[in-house]
Amino acid sequence: MDLYEHQARALFERYGVPVPPAEVAATPxxxxxxxxxxxxxxxGIVVKAQxxxxxxxxxxxxxxxxxxxAAERTARQILGMDIKGHTVRSVMLAQPxxxxxxxxxxxxxxxxxxxxxxxxSAEGGMEIEEVAAARPEAVARVPVDPAxxxxxxxxxxxxxxAGLPAETVPVLQRLWAVMxxxxxxxxxxxxxxxxxxxxxxxxxxxxxLDDNARFRQTRWGEGASDEAADEELTPQEAxxxxxxxxxxxxxxxxxxxxxxxxxxxxxxxxxxxRGARPANFLDIGGGASATVMxxxxxxxxxxxxxxxxxxxxxxxxxxxxxVAEGIxxxxxxxxxxxxxxxxxxxxxxxxxxxxxxxxxxxxxxxxTTMDDAAERAARSATDTGPPASAGRVPTTAVAQAG
Numbered sequence: 001m002d003l004y005e006h007q008a009r010a011l012f013e014r015y016g017v018p019v020p021p022a023e024v025a026a027t028p029x030x031x032x033x034x035x036x037x038x039x040x041x042x043x044g045i046v047v048k049a050q051x052x053x054x055x056x057x058x059x060x061x062x063x064x065x066x067x068x069x070a071a072e073r074t075a076r077q078i079l080g081m082d083i084k085g086h087t088v089r090s091v092m093l094a095q096p097x098x099x100x101x102x103x104x105x106x107x108x109x110x111x112x113x114x115x116x117x118x119x120x121s122a123e124g125g126m127e128i129e130e131v132a133a134a135r136p137e138a139v140a141r142v143p144v145d146p147a148x149x150x151x152x153x154x155x156x157x158x159x160x161x162a163g164l165p166a167e168t169v170p171v172l173q174r175l176w177a178v179m180x181x182x183x184x185x186x187x188x189x190x191x192x193x194x195x196x197x198x199x200x201x202x203x204x205x206x207x208x209l210d211d212n213a214r215f216r217q218t219r220w221g222e223g224a225s226d227e228a229a230d231e232e233l234t235p236q237e238a239x240x241x242x243x244x245x246x247x248x249x250x251x252x253x254x255x256x257x258x259x260x261x262x263x264x265x266x267x268x269x270x271x272x273x274r275g276a277r278p279a280n281f282l283d284i285g286g287g288a289s290a291t292v293m294x295x296x297x298x299x300x301x302x303x304x305x306x307x308x309x310x311x312x313x314x315x316x317x318x319x320x321x322x323v324a325e326g327i328x329x330x331x332x333x334x335x336x337x338x339x340x341x342x343x344x345x346x347x348x349x350x351x352x353x354x355x356x357x358x359x360x361x362x363x364x365x366x367x368t369t370m371d372d373a374a375e376r377a378a379r380s381a382t383d384t385g386p387p388a389s390a391g392r393v394p395t396t397a398v399a400q401a402g
Contacts, residue, residue: 001209002052006092008205011182017174017189018201022094024050031075034093035068046094047074051086054127054206059083064096085251097203098196103164104128105172106188106206107144107179116144116179118172120162124191150176167200168192183213236280236303243295245282252277253381255300255309255338257293259284259318267312270370276378279306284318293326298334308339308380312370315347324352328359339380340364343373 003011006024013019023034035045045068049061056062061083065071071093081088102125110117121139123131132139140161144150150158155172159165164172171192179187186208194200240247246261250268254276258264261283268278280303284296300309313323323344340363344352353366367373 001211003207003209004050004052004090005048005205006050006090008187008207009092009202011178011207012175012202012205015174015178015181017171017178018199019205020095020097020201020203022092024090024092025075026079026090028072028076028079031091031093032068032072035065035071038093038095040065040068040071040093044096045071046096047071047078048092048094049078049081049083049088050090050092051083051088053084053086056083061088094203097193097201099191099193099203100196101165101194102191103162103168103193104131104139104190105162105164105168105175105192106186106190107150107176107184108188109185110143113143116146118142118144118150118158120158120164120172122163124193128190144176149180165194165200167194167198171200171202178207182207183210183216184208185210234303236299239302240282240299243299245292245296245299246285247296247299248281249303250278250280251305252279253305253307254377255279255282255303255306256312257282257284257296257300257309258312259314259316259323263312263314267310267370267374270374271310271378274374274378276381279303284313290322290326290329293323294330294333297327297330297340301330301334301336301338306338307382308341308377310373310377311340311342312373313343314345315349315352317347319348320344320346320352321348321355322352324355327364328355331359331361331364336361336363338363339377341367341373341377341380343367343370 009019009022021038023038025031025034038045044064044066047063047065049056061078061081063074065074075091078091079088104121104124106119108117108119119139119141121128121131123138142158142161150173152169152173155169158172159168175187178184184207188206189202189204191203192200193203234249237247237249254271256264256267256278258267264281264283268281271278280300282296282300284292300306313320342356356364356366365376367376
């Protein structure tokens with residue numbers, strides 16, 4: 001679960017990470033009132049769009065305002081903006097600071113290495129990927145033993161490796177406390193700054209929490225919570241989450257359902273290679289029932305961006321006849337008005353194909369290979385005319401596919 005900047009900032013405060021005074025507002029009037037309380041007429045104010053994506057500054061989502069009235073106008077301009085597909089529903093107003101130096105600091109779970117990794121650089125305030133690509137020696141990567149954590153000595157080694165001043169050492173320890181205490185997968189500050197009058201402050205924050213730890217993190221429901229996590233979900237993502245499906249919305253036109261993350265990822269690649277864009281990632285898992293398959297198809301078909309659907313299943317624990325029964329069940333629940341291409345292979349594949357053949361839906365086609373199925377689904381999605389499958393599929397074609 002990704003947090004908004006203001007939620008990350010609240011956690012920083014809780015763990016003693018220094019941050020400038022700030023407030024959140026959802027309307028221009030509330031922004032003006034918050035700006036007044038923060039002394040905007042004397043010091044000015046920074047108005048920052050609250051969306052769960054980077055590049056806000058480049059998109060016009062971070063602006064300086066000189067006074068409370070200017071803050072109200074600026075908030076009116078930012079609220080409702082679209083930033084990389086995210087609609088701005090709130091802004092954070094923060095007191096400006098006089099920056100002397102900017103740094104980058106983060107802790108991230110390195111799954112490949114099986115440990116946590118501290119990533120830090122004395123060149124903050126810009127995309128760390130750009131710094132790493134242009135000057136890899138400017139980015140320090142220090143493994144962190146989960147059992148030992150970030151002690152004063154470890155923090156000092158991170159600071160030395162990255163060329164950070166000694167004043168950052170206590171902050172590095174507190175940021176690790178956030179990582180550990182909140183079961184986070186990522187804690188990032190860019191920039192962490194040394195101000196002209198001395199103090200070190202976190203001017204931005206990005207935190208990703210591990211959803212698997214929700215059972216022991218009851219405090220997540222107090223603010224960084226389900227409501228905030230769900231408010232940017234698409235209707236399909238919300239429905240999938242409610243049904244326990246592994247679904248991710250993508251910007252394409254071919255709906256994809258498969259069993260097993262590896263197979264689904266391969267299917268996405270093959271569809272893309274056929275000139276179409278996947279509309280989603282949906283993994284029904286290794287032991288999916290007919291009901292799970294029906295739920296999955298219902299979610300994908302509800303997406304208005306989807307122009308065709310590809311079901312690619314290799315039967316193992318999940319038998320293909322159960323998948324076929326789930327497809328038939330779904331077709332009883334929802335109206336299929338888009339081409340549906342199904343490829344079944346493996347356990348009970350023949351029986352599954354027979355079930356689908358008996359169903360006889362005019363928009364349902366079967367293919368025996370992933371390449372053929374992806375080609376058909378891609379062609380159906382990108383065809384500007386009526387779908388070729390709009391009529392009854394010839395019995396011989398289904399028989400040959402089966």
